[in-house]
Amino acid sequence: MEFGISGKIALVTAGSKGLGRASALDLSKEGCRVAICARTTAEVEQAAREISEETGNEVVAFTADMSDEKQIDALLAAVREKLGDPDILVVNAGGPPAGNYDQTPLDAYPKAIELTLMSGVRLTHGCLPAMRKKQWGRIVFISSISVKQPIPQLLLSNMARAGLTGFMKTVANEIAASGVTLNAVLPGAHLTDRITDNAEHEAKTSGVTVEEILKKRASSIPMKRIGEPRELAAIVAFLASDRASFITGQSILNDGGACLGLL
Numbered sequence: 001m002e003f004g005i006s007g008k009i010a011l012v013t014a015g016s017k018g019l020g021r022a023s024a025l026d027l028s029k030e031g032c033r034v035a036i037c038a039r040t041t042a043e044v045e046q047a048a049r050e051i052s053e054e055t056g057n058e059v060v061a062f063t064a065d066m067s068d069e070k071q072i073d074a075l076l077a078a079v080r081e082k083l084g085d086p087d088i089l090v091v092n093a094g095g096p097p098a099g100n101y102d103q104t105p106l107d108a109y110p111k112a113i114e115l116t117l118m119s120g121v122r123l124t125h126g127c128l129p130a131m132r133k134k135q136w137g138r139i140v141f142i143s144s145i146s147v148k149q150p151i152p153q154l155l156l157s158n159m160a161r162a163g164l165t166g167f168m169k170t171v172a173n174e175i176a177a178s179g180v181t182l183n184a185v186l187p188g189a190h191l192t193d194r195i196t197d198n199a200e201h202e203a204k205t206s207g208v209t210v211e212e213i214l215k216k217r218a219s220s221i222p223m224k225r226i227g228e229p230r231e232l233a234a235i236v237a238f239l240a241s242d243r244a245s246f247i248t249g250q251s252i253l254n255d256g257g258a259c260l261g262l263l
Contacts, residue, residue: 004242006031010088016047018192020092022229026237028055035079037062066093066119076126085130088240091120092142096156098201116160137180138240145188145255172249181248188255190227222257
């Protein structure tokens with residue numbers, strides 16, 4: 001299937017591993033000129049080299065922390081200088097620390113909001129004006145199944161991602177006539193560092209091993225397995241494509257059937 005985005009400039013944040021890296025790889029395969037960022041320079045530069053070697057297309061590495069407003073501004077300026085204004089923006093960020101209400105101090109809430117909610121808001125504000133001027137653009141948030149079905153022990157993530165979903169849906173409708181779409185992909189359990197970190201947190205409080213927790217998690221999914229990052233990346237690439245021009249304001253699950261809600 002021809003996605004019609006060869007030559008487009010794509011920015012994928014938190015793109016050195018996991019869901020971000022898989023998304024960057026798929027966009028590079030489609031011929032996009034891809035920019036990726038991460039907090040660790042060595043990791044993001046290695047990821048950029050490996051993706052570029054696999055696809056034969058340009059991938060440029062940047063260092064930025066999505067919880068830092070100044071670093072987000074600097075990232076956008078650097079991408080514009082090196083590649084130009086992004087046509088495609090894939091918003092991804094590592095989730096806030098796990099924990100329930102009793103385990104979460106008040107000072108953890110603003111930090112979670114900065115990382116998981118405001119990073120998406122700031123990146124959208126930074127990229128949307130140029131997209132509207134060109135009358136073409138794609139913004140995709142990598143969010144979570146938690147916006148439809150909150151996940152135990154992930155209070156901060158559940159809260160912040162729900163807020164980001166409200167922003168996404170509202171803005172998508174406001175800009176729908178401009179040629180710019182704004183959607184979210186909602187991963188369930190995927191084989192990333194995040195799911196391992198959450199399992200380790202649960203193991204410390206439950207006395208059960210990480211392996212047992214991951215096995216139990218897989219058994220609770222109708223498909224009886226944990227997803228692979230490439231399976232989510234395929235949806236990201238489609239939503240970023242010209243083929244998806246009539247889809248906006250949607251939250252699309254990629255969870256192996258784990259969400260129990262009707263909608």
